[in-house]
Amino acid sequence: DTEVTQTPKHLVMGMTNKKSLKCEQHMGHRAMYWYKQKAKKPPELMFVYSYEKLSINESVPSRFSPECPNSSLLNLHLHALQPEDSALYLCASQEDRGIYEQYFGPGTRLTVT
Amino acid sequence: GEDVEQSLFLSVREGDSSVINCTYTDSSSTYLYWYKQEPGAGLQLLTYIFSNMDMKQDQRLTVLLNKKDKHLSLRIADTQTGDSAIYFCAESIGNYGQNFVFGPGTRLSVLP
Numbered sequence: 651d652t653e654v655t656q657t658p659k660h661l662v663m664g665m666t667n668k669k670s671l672k673c674e675q676h677m678g679h680r681a682m683y684w685y686k687q688k689a690k691k692p693p694e695l696m697f698v699y700s701y702e703k704l705s706i707n708e709s710v711p712s713r714f715s716p717e718c719p720n721s722s723l724l725n726l727h728l729h730a731l732q733p734e735d736s737a738l739y740l741c742a743s744q745e746d747r748g749i750y751e752q753y754f755g756p757g758t759r760l761t762v763t
Numbered sequence: 764g765e766d767v768e769q770s771l772f773l774s775v776r777e778g779d780s781s782v783i784n785c786t787y788t789d790s791s792s793t794y795l796y797w798y799k800q801e802p803g804a805g806l807q808l809l810t811y812i813f814s815n816m817d818m819k820q821d822q823r824l825t826v827l828l829n830k831k832d833k834h835l836s837l838r839i840a841d842t843q844t845g846d847s848a849i850y851f852c853a854e855s856i857g858n859y860g861q862n863f864v865f866g867p868g869t870r871l872s873v874l875p
Contacts, residue, residue, distance in 0.1 A: 681861060692851055692865035706861060740805055752863060754805035
């Protein structure tokens, strides 16, 4: 099983809402990632969790708050977003830090109104 | 700083070979990757190459790496309409290779 699942597939939220994106993998991978992808652009790294600890935060605004409750789950909590935050949010997992391939989920298409 | 560049568009006829090129700047990259993204979907890892290799072949895919020129290419033999997608070149950098930097993507169109 090389699947990374993400829910929901689509999300529309207002600028005052609080919502969460979820990501799950059951491959025993110890590194998990959040990326943001705008239309016709490559994915941009947001956060990396390694062994359930935040190891990389690419200067992401605090209205995005990641959480890794256990080694299989990764959440991204959203609060007071702006319309420019509308994008495809991709989760990925990796066997361990370093030289392993990343497996991507299908993404959550987020629209902020 | 790190930067990965690719040509943005490529159009080929079905059955021909496609060659997608990429240049990168970080000479410390250990692995270089090719990902495929179809419309509305996540990224699918196609293949990767270790930085001390020159070539890797995997069925219809051939990856060539010129480390001196920091140039990577992906050749798809016998290109099919199902190969139409965006192809991203990526390098992993940083102490633990966790920072993946992607190129802008090459949109491959396969004409019947």
